[in-house]
Amino acid sequence: MIKNVLMTIEYDGTGFSGWQIQPESRTVQGEVQKALKKICGHDIKADGASRTDAGVHALGQRASFKGDFGIPVERIAGVMNRLLPGDIKIKGAKEMPLNFHARFDAKGKKYIYRIMNCAEKNVFKRNFYYYYDKPLDVNRMRAAASYLVGTHDFSSFMAMGSTPQKTTVRTIYSYEVEKKAGSGNEREFELTVKGDGFLYNMVRIMTGTIIDAGRGAIEPEEVREIILAGDRSRAGRTAPAQGLYLAEVYYDTEYLEGKRL
Amino acid sequence: MIKNVLMTIEYDGTGFSGWQIQPESRTVQGEVQKALKKICGHDIKADGASRTDAGVHALGQRASFKGDFGIPVERIAGVMNRLLPGDIKIKGAKEMPLNFHARFDAKGKKYIYRIMNCAEKNVFKRNFYYYYDKPLDVNRMRAAASYLVGTHDFSSFMAMGSTPQKTTVRTIYSYEVEKKAGSGNEREFELTVKGDGFLYNMVRIMTGTIIDAGRGAIEPEEVREIILAGDRSRAGRTAPAQGLYLAEVYYDTEYLEGKRL
Numbered sequence: 001m002i003k004n005v006l007m008t009i010e011y012d013g014t015g016f017s018g019w020q021i022q023p024e025s026r027t028v029q030g031e032v033q034k035a036l037k038k039i040c041g042h043d044i045k046a047d048g049a050s051r052t053d054a055g056v057h058a059l060g061q062r063a064s065f066k067g068d069f070g071i072p073v074e075r076i077a078g079v080m081n082r083l084l085p086g087d088i089k090i091k092g093a094k095e096m097p098l099n100f101h102a103r104f105d106a107k108g109k110k111y112i113y114r115i116m117n118c119a120e121k122n123v124f125k126r127n128f129y130y131y132y133d134k135p136l137d138v139n140r141m142r143a144a145a146s147y148l149v150g151t152h153d154f155s156s157f158m159a160m161g162s163t164p165q166k167t168t169v170r171t172i173y174s175y176e177v178e179k180k181a182g183s184g185n186e187r188e189f190e191l192t193v194k195g196d197g198f199l200y201n202m203v204r205i206m207t208g209t210i211i212d213a214g215r216g217a218i219e220p221e222e223v224r225e226i227i228l229a230g231d232r233s234r235a236g237r238t239a240p241a242q243g244l245y246l247a248e249v250y251y252d253t254e255y256l257e258g259k260r261l
Numbered sequence: 262m263i264k265n266v267l268m269t270i271e272y273d274g275t276g277f278s279g280w281q282i283q284p285e286s287r288t289v290q291g292e293v294q295k296a297l298k299k300i301c302g303h304d305i306k307a308d309g310a311s312r313t314d315a316g317v318h319a320l321g322q323r324a325s326f327k328g329d330f331g332i333p334v335e336r337i338a339g340v341m342n343r344l345l346p347g348d349i350k351i352k353g354a355k356e357m358p359l360n361f362h363a364r365f366d367a368k369g370k371k372y373i374y375r376i377m378n379c380a381e382k383n384v385f386k387r388n389f390y391y392y393y394d395k396p397l398d399v400n401r402m403r404a405a406a407s408y409l410v411g412t413h414d415f416s417s418f419m420a421m422g423s424t425p426q427k428t429t430v431r432t433i434y435s436y437e438v439e440k441k442a443g444s445g446n447e448r449e450f451e452l453t454v455k456g457d458g459f460l461y462n463m464v465r466i467m468t469g470t471i472i473d474a475g476r477g478a479i480e481p482e483e484v485r486e487i488i489l490a491g492d493r494s495r496a497g498r499t500a501p502a503q504g505l506y507l508a509e510v511y512y513d514t515e516y517l518e519g520k521r522l
Binding site for chain 1: 271272273318347348349350381382383384385387389
């Protein structure tokens with residue numbers, strides 16, 4: 001009997017050319033599907049909620065797949081983890097209605113962006129933070145982030161050359177900027193954004209723009225004008241991939257119990 | 262004019278086949294010598310204090326090299342760091358007397374071994390800890406470690422098939438076992454050992470033996486007999502490379518000011 005299964009997936013994006021399967025490249029989807037094939041005996045497509053880029057990490061990526069397999073759904077995570085390489089971990093798996101789809105049914109996502117504000121790179125953390133060495137003002141960053149919250153046309157924050165979208169209007173529910181004390185001279189900034197959806201590279205471009213406010217290159221209130229301009233060249237640079245984490249994917253109340261696997 | 266320079270080096274050992282240069286393999290020595298060649302214009306040999314194995318990390322490896330180069334010694338670290346890949350960092354460089362040698366003049370070393378005592382592997386930390394999921398008793402581990410302190414014949418703790426040594430007697434000055442609370446269910450153990458020298462795989466075999474005491478497979482006081490037996494098969498397993506960090510290398514008072522670069 002065919003079942004539809006939703007998995008929660010954690011991965012270290014360093015060694016992957018992103019989520020989406022590509023010939024000749026090591027991808028998360030490719031590795032997950034290889035393991036699913038071993039369990040199910042035939043090719044299985046795993047639909048990810050987000051097509052994370054090369055180097056982007058996930059704490060809670062979601063992917064659904066349909067298959068007819070001999071093991072109980074509760075055992076899938078354990079079996080998969082024995083088959084998968086060390087940089088991917090299935091955190092949970094849950095049976096869903098047959099018409100559920102991890103991407104099309106996603107109602108929102110949470111991303112975290114980690115900045116290490118420190119002059120000296122730490123070799124052990126280099127793949128997990130954006131190292132930025134000039135002073136950053138947390139209050140200016142918070143003010144800049146606050147202008148992004150709400151429903152706006154975010155075309156200034158979409159990568160040039162992206163696949164055209166039906167609409168570039170998105171809603172940001174919250175944008176938090178936290179400053180943490182690290183060990184020694186390290187100061188860590190953690191930016192947490194929740195929204196109903198994100199355009200291509202949107203989180204990284206918003207991050208670059210918030211950094212611009214933090215370092216004093218723009219005034220926080222200029223973010224309002226950058227949004228209104230609808231012009232990618234007005235926003236900040238695309239912050240590097242290795243600081244970005246897909247933290248959570250949200251589904252409708254219908255699927256809400258699927259939220260915490 | 263030829264100068265003799267001592268560098269302090271930090272590296273993430275994950276992507277290296279160890280310190281020692283080998284044809285066709287990515288090694289720390291190989292990368293360091295490639296950068297030195299760019300600075301000096303000719304082949305330079307960097308002598309490391311320790312030939313760390315594949316996957317072993319360093320917080321304070323030391324290497325000395327002799328060369329005739331146009332830049333002041335104080336600028337070597339900065340220039341090297343622009344030439345080196347992200348998983349190696351030169352933390353400092355200092356001019357030494359011409360007869361100084363990083364390995365032959367080393368009078369002692371400090372190693373740290375990190376164990377994550379947790380059922381679930383974290384994909385972001387997998388290369389930086391030994392994941393061990395059964396309960397460990399810190400007091401039993403401390404007792405076992407205490408029997409290793411002092412001057413002993415450590416042949417039970419030397420890898421089989423190692424290059425024969427003039428003597429297998431070594432002195433352990435201290436062996437500390439610290440239990441730390443991690444995030445969530447994580448419990449971290451940090452084992453810190455200082456000694457005048459270490460046989461091949463000695464720290465990893467001592468770690469495996471201390472874990473045996475911690476999990477109850479042996480009594481801590483059996484460590485005394487294991488030492489006296491002079492038999493590798495009596496000691497515990499070789500703990501995996503990725504938990505091991507070469508933390509410091511100590512030199513004579515003559516070179517002591519070189520200790521903190």
